[in-house]
Amino acid sequence: xxxYQIIGRIIGAFALAGFLSYLLTPFVKQLAARLGAIDTxxxxxxxxxxxxxxxxGLAIFLGFLCTLLLFGEFSAQMLSVMLGATVIVVLGIFxxxxxxxxxxxxxxxxxxxxxxxxxxxxxIEMFTNFNPVSDSFYFDLGIFAIPVTILWIVGITNAVxxxxxxxxxxxxxxxxxxxxxxxxxxxxxxxxxxxxMAALAGACVGFMPYNFNPASIFMGDTGSTFLGYMxxxxxxxxxxxxxxxxxxxxxxLILGLPIFDTFSAITRRLAEGRSPMSPDRGHVHHKxxxxxxxxxxxxxxxxxxxxxxxxxxxxxxSSGEMKAMILLIAVLLVLAxxxxxxYSHEQHVHDAAGxxxxxxxx
Numbered sequence: 001x002x003x004y005q006i007i008g009r010i011i012g013a014f015a016l017a018g019f020l021s022y023l024l025t026p027f028v029k030q031l032a033a034r035l036g037a038i039d040t041x042x043x044x045x046x047x048x049x050x051x052x053x054x055x056x057g058l059a060i061f062l063g064f065l066c067t068l069l070l071f072g073e074f075s076a077q078m079l080s081v082m083l084g085a086t087v088i089v090v091l092g093i094f095x096x097x098x099x100x101x102x103x104x105x106x107x108x109x110x111x112x113x114x115x116x117x118x119x120x121x122x123x124i125e126m127f128t129n130f131n132p133v134s135d136s137f138y139f140d141l142g143i144f145a146i147p148v149t150i151l152w153i154v155g156i157t158n159a160v161x162x163x164x165x166x167x168x169x170x171x172x173x174x175x176x177x178x179x180x181x182x183x184x185x186x187x188x189x190x191x192x193x194x195x196x197m198a199a200l201a202g203a204c205v206g207f208m209p210y211n212f213n214p215a216s217i218f219m220g221d222t223g224s225t226f227l228g229y230m231x232x233x234x235x236x237x238x239x240x241x242x243x244x245x246x247x248x249x250x251x252x253l254i255l256g257l258p259i260f261d262t263f264s265a266i267t268r269r270l271a272e273g274r275s276p277m278s279p280d281r282g283h284v285h286h287k288x289x290x291x292x293x294x295x296x297x298x299x300x301x302x303x304x305x306x307x308x309x310x311x312x313x314x315x316x317x318s319s320g321e322m323k324a325m326i327l328l329i330a331v332l333l334v335l336a337x338x339x340x341x342x343y344s345h346e347q348h349v350h351d352a353a354g355x356x357x358x359x360x361x362x
């Protein structure tokens with residue numbers, strides 16, 4: 001394909017996926033009401049105050065799939081990825097209707113991850129070698145490539161699902177990640193990955209008008225797990241094939257927000273003696289709400305963080321290795337400072353609330 005053909009297909013895929021997703025969402029909303037896929041607020045983790053249909057991710061999936069059939073190229077590996085994605089979507093539909101158990105969902109997600117890994121040969125085979133005395137740029141994972149790849153797919157699938165706590169948050173962060181992967185794929189000379197990401201970003205953007213605060217429909221686990229699954233598999237097909245430090249840093253930067261939130265949730269729950277799969281109200285978006293930001297402001301802040309990380313990933317792929325290392329260190333330092341400020345503010349609020357209760361008792 002010529003450069004103009006590639007750009008034309010990318011624009012066409014983005015536009016068609018967006019149009020189909022936008023067109024299908026009202027029909028999916030009606031279907032959700034008939035099937036009883038309704039999210040009823042029943043605890044303080046939920047930010048909405050009235051029942052809202054979920055299952056909106058089905059419109060995203062159908063818009064993406066139809067676009068891919070027209071603009072994509074289906075290799076054996078891509079077919080295995082879409083087969084696994086279909087398993088994830090079917091699981092999400094049942095979960096949005098019946099609220100399945102965490103263990104069952106986890107097992108099915110592992111099965112879905114195994115499909116492209118075992119049938120399509122999708123593997124993270126090498127990591128950047130950080131050993132300064134070694135002559136090799138890469139560390140070959142060998143027999144550990146399969147479990148590491150499955151862990152990455154299942155981890156990112158659930159990471160995107162976990163940040164789906166505010167109107168428009170998960171779909172917006174996913175669209176930013178997809179657009180970033182699109183740009184990086186073009187810089188790396190991978191037009192097919194770019195077209196896939198254009199279709200995914202378009203499907204997300206088409207759904208956004210219905211999902212912005214106040215949302216009229218949620219994408220549910222059907223959408224959040226599908227987006228996580230596609231971002232995870234696409235990163236393996238493209239981003240883990242870069243040279244030296246970039247092969248490790250780029251996918252972690254692009255998906256940095258959901259990865260951080262998931263890691264924080266797991267460590268927090270384990271430290272409290274709870275299951276890492278148990279729900280709570282300690283995610284990053286909850287902390288922003290507790291700090292006094294409203295939903296729109298909190299989502300805008302997290303969009304800005306995702307966009308900054310995405311921009312850093314693009315710069316990494318277009319700069320020399322030394323510049324890339326300096327940029328990566330700078331981004332990590334800024335994130336570390338932001339995390340410290342966030343948690344110190346939360347502790348201050350908690351201490352102040354404790355003192356008010358003590359004064360109330362006196």
